[in-house]
Amino acid sequence: MQKSPKVLVLRTAGTNCDKETAFAFEAVGAECELVHINKLISGEKNLSAYHILAIPGGFSYGDDVAAGKILANELKCKLSDDLKNFIDAGKLIIGICNGFQILVKAGLLPGNQDLLQEASLIINDSAKFEDRWVYLRKSQDKCVWTKDLEEMIYLPVAHGEGKFITKDGAVLKRLKENGQIVFQYCNSRGDFTGYPDNPNGSIENIAGICDETGRVLGLMPHPERHVSGLQHPRWAGGKFDPEGDGKMIFRNGVEYIRKTF
């Protein structure tokens, strides 16, 4: 593909990580547009005109009822065909934090034909919102978003409802067998430990998953908050890496589109 891949960063009432998510995509050569959901529903904008759909962090509709629930419901009721076609066309979706919650609650992750919700992200075991940096272990290579990523990366989380849980053991087994578990929380040595390395009590330390195609990714940590070394919590007074760990995730997505389309 010659031109820049086009990214739609979805906005609605309460979205708040849209600008930095667009900044991260633009830094790796994408062309971004912040689009309010009303414009997709009215038909003024069409999802099919884009290559990547990014659902950024925030508190969509205040996270009323449950985190991401109202927007997930809206996507399911109003845009499910567009979304299915988008995925079937081989395009990419990333949901970060609130975006992950929305993808899971809309049944797009882990993903099935009928968009049934099979997993959830519920209130942290600590029962409170927490902002902290976490180490993540890359769990497999199926996901196009994590292709050239280091085995371990460092990103911040900031959420109150991030505990990943599946409907039953069968769903978890399927996730494992299909290689859909993308990121797991660990400590600085890569070991699976408890709180606070796993900041929310997620089962199997799950921090992010993808669908069966590997093209739809959802994760609680914020890669867009670590695209420059200046955002790292321990650089000050020392040297910093011009590139932060999260940047490669965006680059992978954009490069995939370049190669595929």
Next chain:
Amino acid sequence: MLYKIEVKDRPGIFDCIGEGTKRDILDLGIKSVEEVAFAQVYNIEGQLSGQEAKMICEELLIDKVVQGYSINEPPEQPNSGITVVEVAYNPGVMDPTEESVLKGMRDLGIRGKATVKTAKKFIIKGNLSKDELETVCDKLLYNKLIQHIVSPQLSALSFQQTGYKFKLITIDLLGASDKKLMQISKDGQLFLNLAEMRQIRDYFKKLKRNPTDCELETLAQTWSEHCGHKTFRGKIKYTEKISGKAKTKIINNLLKSTIVKVTKELNKPWCISVFHDNSGVIKFDDKYNVCFKVETHNHPSALEPFGGANTGIGGVIRDPLGTGLGARPFLNTDVFCFAPPEYPFSKLPKGALHPKRIMKGVVSGVRDYGNKMGIPTVNGAVLFHERFVGNPLVYCGTAGIMPKDKTFKKVNKGDLIVVVGGRTGRDGIHGATFSSGELTHESETISSGAVQIGNPIQEKKMVDTIIKARDLDLYSAITDCGAGGLSSAVGEMGAVFGARVDLEKVPLKYSGLSYYEIWISESQERMVLSAPPAKINDLIKVFSDENVEATVIGEFSGSGRLELFYKGAKVCDLDMEFLHEGLPQLEKKAEFVLAKHKEPKFKCPKGLSGYLLKLLSRYDICSKEWVIRQYDHEVQGGSVLKPLVGIVNDGPSDAAVVKPVLNSKKGVIISCGINFRYGFIDPYWMAASCIDEALRQVIAVGGSLKEVAILDNFCWGNPDKPDRLGGMVRAAIACYDIAKGFGVPFISGKDSLYNEYAVHGKSMAIPGTLLISAIAVTDDASKTVSMYAKEPGGLIYIVGETFDELGGSHYFDIMGSVGNNVPKVNAKKAKLIFDSLSKAASFGLVKAMHDCSEGGLAVAAAEMAFSGGLGMDLFLSEVKTKLKRNDYVLFSESNSRFIVEVAKKDQKAFEKQMRGVPLGLIGCVSGKKEFKVYGLDGKICINAKIDGLKEAWQSPLRW
């Protein structure tokens, strides 16, 4: 049809709300509680079929993976050992969830009209006595100002709203005696004094008519202390008594002769807009300006901590948004003062909430609003003292950024008045009792005005759309609807040309509001715009595209008058000049007497490790991680220096560094100075110390004094009492002297007076407290320095001189004294220290730097060590001081001092750079995890493991 839907976690799922509530009940000392389960209740009334109700539950209200639901289940039978408490909002208290549920129902294709009310249900297992249950409800589960306990017998709800029938009300002033005037002021809660009431009477005498209630309310609001700052702008007769000598002087305008005077005299070219807009504006770069404002929300937070802090932060966010043509908020700050969390319940003044509950509620309130707005909360402080028991202090600040050409506003004659954002309700109307939209038969009537709950998503939508409209150039002026509501906003904007408003056009939350209630309501999340008629359709479309209401309610008329109409009837007609200039000048008396405290007499204790541990565990000094982690301090992606830093990200940062423009190298530094303890001795040196501290922190993170501006927030007791006012005047005088000495201008400020509460019938004031907030622009954010020790072998210096200044220190407080030798500031010497150190840091000669403040050198060095996971060996004989006691050297709180780590290889360059500055090479960083201090006699006086020091520092507020 009415459906009562209950959503509960399925068995086996960890019910963290229930568990948390159980822990809190145990915390109250009620041990009989065995288990608490939580259920979320939705009462939905409307034209819905049972099938639809079921669909709403399954598709919208429950999380199918973990939750189940019931519809219209009969209430639990009273059962020994199980108590059910259901808590619902009072009528008129806004619950944003209701709107979201209705939206979700529409998305599901449900067309019937419906109303939603939510409630929380706690199912408490255990044999609690009636008294215990009452305690649990009162202290934990609900606040009767905004909520009520739903009685299980009541199943039917009615949402009927009352109507309003117009009747113009006038108040008989013309024939009123002085006594009657004061009666009118008191009964109407106008808070106007006799001179002001007379002035108003005389004005209407000339007009040969009585004022309407609306006119009187408008005058009371515009002339209020809150909006008019009568004390700071009025005349003060100030008497100062220091060691027996008395001096008296007349101050015509305290603000103009102190705070504003510094800025005028310094006349910095980068100060763009100061003291006249909603926040102070300074230059950021060639394209942008940044602005900063700090406000307080003390009284609402005392009554309803969550809602008070929630609307406090919501309110201050609207200040930058209402500055110029609107700035995009990019960071928040918060500073709190509470009574100690273990304050005994038995000592609580009547009506006061427990400080721990206040603190938890306030932190949640800031967390909820700040996080949902997507504004990082990056800096703050939490302090404790018993005298804040009835009256906590809650300071909230917001900084914003705007393009250079959007920094000024101008209302044009003929512009339309547009109100945008949330709807108007009875919120914030003083004294109004609330009766419409009755939900239950609860008889308790309330003054709903004092407390509100914010709706951050409403405000977020408003910010997004306002910035869009701003960039399209669709309006010419903007201001926020804060205290005083439309009255204040329209009154201010129309000051030059006059305004006419048709009050019935203002969109209401519910019917039943009278014309004057609409006018003075303080409903949250509203802004007022002034828009040219030619652009009005485009403007309204920008808002409606994103589901924000924007409504034309009148115009800036050109009459020079404030004319209000309700359905065609004139309800207010005031001369703008009288409204804004008619306030008679007040004269207040102020008296300051320098108190003499007992000097403590004790010998230097032998081992000082224990005292260091005690100091680290002081609530003021200890880790605030429990608070900080609950705030999103990194959203927007601009975080360069975080509030928590260190080898495991948990040490105390001195200031925050944020990049508001992601692709620029420039950054903004935010810090704050506050220490009411020094004010017990002398408010002058308290103010001086606060300024020094705020600036010191800017330097500590690698900033400079080149482009720093400061903000003042005075929180004081009743200014009508000369002793209260005296201290404040003295602090304001210091603000002039010290800021001028540093060459640092004030750009904005706010005062909150009347911070008093009754204890056993006696009025008690809070300690006079000044918060100084600093904002600095730094050219290169990659020059930032953090506070934790970096590598073994690093050299440790103390920069600045250590004096016998333990007055008001934490060490003396532990020893049961206040003392008299309060830390002073020599601005000239301090400036030299700051400038030299700032240069050294910009050359990359500083590995780590930490500001010496509460607890002195020992606490600062220990914090650097344990935050870096490293030890230190320090030698007090190298400290620049005349002091002869180890404890004084370690714990003196002298200003303008820093602990600095320098790499061995940079020793020469650093010392050369610091020539002429008091400097002591006091030791080095060690790889062993031990913190060792050798005293003036060369013998060891502190020997502690850093893990132990860290534990002492972290444990007090690890909730």
